[in-house]
Amino acid sequence: MLLLFSLSGEHPRLPEAEVKAVLEGEGLEYSVFFRDEEERILVLDVKSGDHVFVNRLSLTRKAGIVASLSSDLEQVSDEVFEVIRGSGSFAVRCSEKDIREDLGQLLAGRGLVVDLDNPEREVYCINVGGRLFSCINLALDRDFRDRIPKRRPFFHPTSLHPKTARLLVNLARVKGGDAVLDPFCGTGGILIEAGLMGLQVRGFDVDGMMVAGCQRNLGFYGLEGEVDERNALELDNMEVDAIVSDLPYGRSSYLTDRNLDSFYRRFMNKSSELVRKEGYIVCVLPMDLDVDIKNLALLDRFEIYIHKSLTRRVYVFRRV
Numbered sequence: 001m002l003l004l005f006s007l008s009g010e011h012p013r014l015p016e017a018e019v020k021a022v023l024e025g026e027g028l029e030y031s032v033f034f035r036d037e038e039e040r041i042l043v044l045d046v047k048s049g050d051h052v053f054v055n056r057l058s059l060t061r062k063a064g065i066v067a068s069l070s071s072d073l074e075q076v077s078d079e080v081f082e083v084i085r086g087s088g089s090f091a092v093r094c095s096e097k098d099i100r101e102d103l104g105q106l107l108a109g110r111g112l113v114v115d116l117d118n119p120e121r122e123v124y125c126i127n128v129g130g131r132l133f134s135c136i137n138l139a140l141d142r143d144f145r146d147r148i149p150k151r152r153p154f155f156h157p158t159s160l161h162p163k164t165a166r167l168l169v170n171l172a173r174v175k176g177g178d179a180v181l182d183p184f185c186g187t188g189g190i191l192i193e194a195g196l197m198g199l200q201v202r203g204f205d206v207d208g209m210m211v212a213g214c215q216r217n218l219g220f221y222g223l224e225g226e227v228d229e230r231n232a233l234e235l236d237n238m239e240v241d242a243i244v245s246d247l248p249y250g251r252s253s254y255l256t257d258r259n260l261d262s263f264y265r266r267f268m269n270k271s272s273e274l275v276r277k278e279g280y281i282v283c284v285l286p287m288d289l290d291v292d293i294k295n296l297a298l299l300d301r302f303e304i305y306i307h308k309s310l311t312r313r314v315y316v317f318r319r320v
């Protein structure tokens with residue numbers, strides 16, 4: 001099945017890395033069929049009919065099943081009709097008026113009902129450098145706005161935006177049912193996204209007020225998780241599938257080691273004892289880290305510019 005992803009322009013590499021990480025996590029084989037970096041279009045040949053995973057993605061703006069690769073609208077209409085026949089209504093979306101109207105008419109001529117406001121199926125036609133991709137839109141149902149930190153019962157300014165939190169979880173290549181640990185959970189931004197994606201969540205924070213707030217926030221979204229007051233550097237006797245965390249940036253009065261570099265290294269060493277073999281560790285730091293850490297292989301590193309005094313570094317490790 002060919003799936004087209006219209007990627008967000010928020011970062012040059014992260015949107016594509018996220019799509020691939022989710023596929024790996026779900027155990028779905030794929031190959032790259034087409035990519036246009038300028039238009040931020042990625043088309044993958046996924047060796048499965050399962051496309052539910054697209055709902056997990058945070059940096060994909062639109063996704064669709066490619067129904068036709070033809071530039072001949074008669075042929076496009078034949079191929080699209082095969083997929084959407086029997087649907088209650090449809091709309092063609094395309095930035096090119098001619099394609100939109102001509103394809104709409106061809107499909108309507110086959111007895112399908114046009115509904116531009118609330119169609120059952122949406123056909124997206126995207127012209128990338130003279131190549132026309134006609135896709136059946138897959139509705140992405142992620143509701144980030146309902147979960148921005150200020151809408152949660154417990155708020156703290158260090159909370160991650162749900163989009164970033166979800167991205168981090170996805171980079172950890174997890175699938176439904178896996179156990180994810182955030183040892184610096186704060187208000188629970190990461191745990192909320194992980195829980196909503198069907199993962200088991202576990203969190204710790206050294207600050208009791210954060211622990212209580214995180215529990216409240218999880219409950220608010222109907223989620224359950226084990227959250228306790230603990231020092232992340234002293235955790236033991238547990239094994240999880242992945243660790244995903246936004247580490248303290250040094251401003252918190254609870255930071256238990258004033259030397260940030262040594263604190264991060266001590267935690268990374270600890271985390272390699274808490275994650276299962278072949279499991280992933282995704283952590284966000286405000287600075288570079290010497291990544292030579294026993295039992296952890298660095299897979300990727302990304303920079304996310306926030307403002308002039310903060311660029312987040314996202315490190316992705318695999319436990320070897």
Ligand SMILES: C[S@@+](CC[C@H](N)C(=O)[O-])C[C@H]1O[C@@H](n2cnc3c(N)ncnc32)[C@H](O)[C@@H]1O
Nearest residue numbers: 159160184186187188189205206207231232255
């Ligand atoms: C950057 S915040 C995490 C924000 C979180 N991702 C959210 O969305 O709310 C870091 C958290 O680490 C906690 N912390 C600091 N030192 C800690 C330690 N040694 N063990 C556990 N938690 C610690 C702080 O209390 C703070 O809540």
